[in-house]
Amino acid sequence: MTKAELVGIISKKTGIERMVVLATVEALMDEVKNQLAQGEAVHLRGFGSFVVKHRAQKTGRLLAQNTTIIIPAHDIPAFKPADVFVDQVKNRSTKSGDGL
Numbered sequence: 001m002t003k004a005e006l007v008g009i010i011s012k013k014t015g016i017e018r019m020v021v022l023a024t025v026e027a028l029m030d031e032v033k034n035q036l037a038q039g040e041a042v043h044l045r046g047f048g049s050f051v052v053k054h055r056a057q058k059t060g061r062l063l064a065q066n067t068t069i070i071i072p073a074h075d076i077p078a079f080k081p082a083d084v085f086v087d088q089v090k091n092r093s094t095k096s097g098d099g100l
Helices: 003-014 018-037 083-090
Strands: 042-044 048-055 058-062 067-071 074-081
Touching: 003 018, 018 042, 018 048, 074 083
Parallel strands: none
Antiparallel strands: 042 048, 048 074, 058 067
């Protein structure tokens, strides 16, 4: 699903104009990004949490040059789904025939 498809579905379900829904979705994404950039987590009850994870320094290899490199410590954004969300995905029906 793309952002445009999501906006269309929300607009149809709520009766709110697409442009208003688009502005709201954009504002949500911007604020999540801003909070994560400041090191703050964003918790959405029943959905999950957007968090910042710290990765320690580690050693890597450049296979083409057969050399060792140091990958510095860094932070990355991550999403941790809520337990009810995980259960919903685990227990989804496999009517689509994807075999998962």
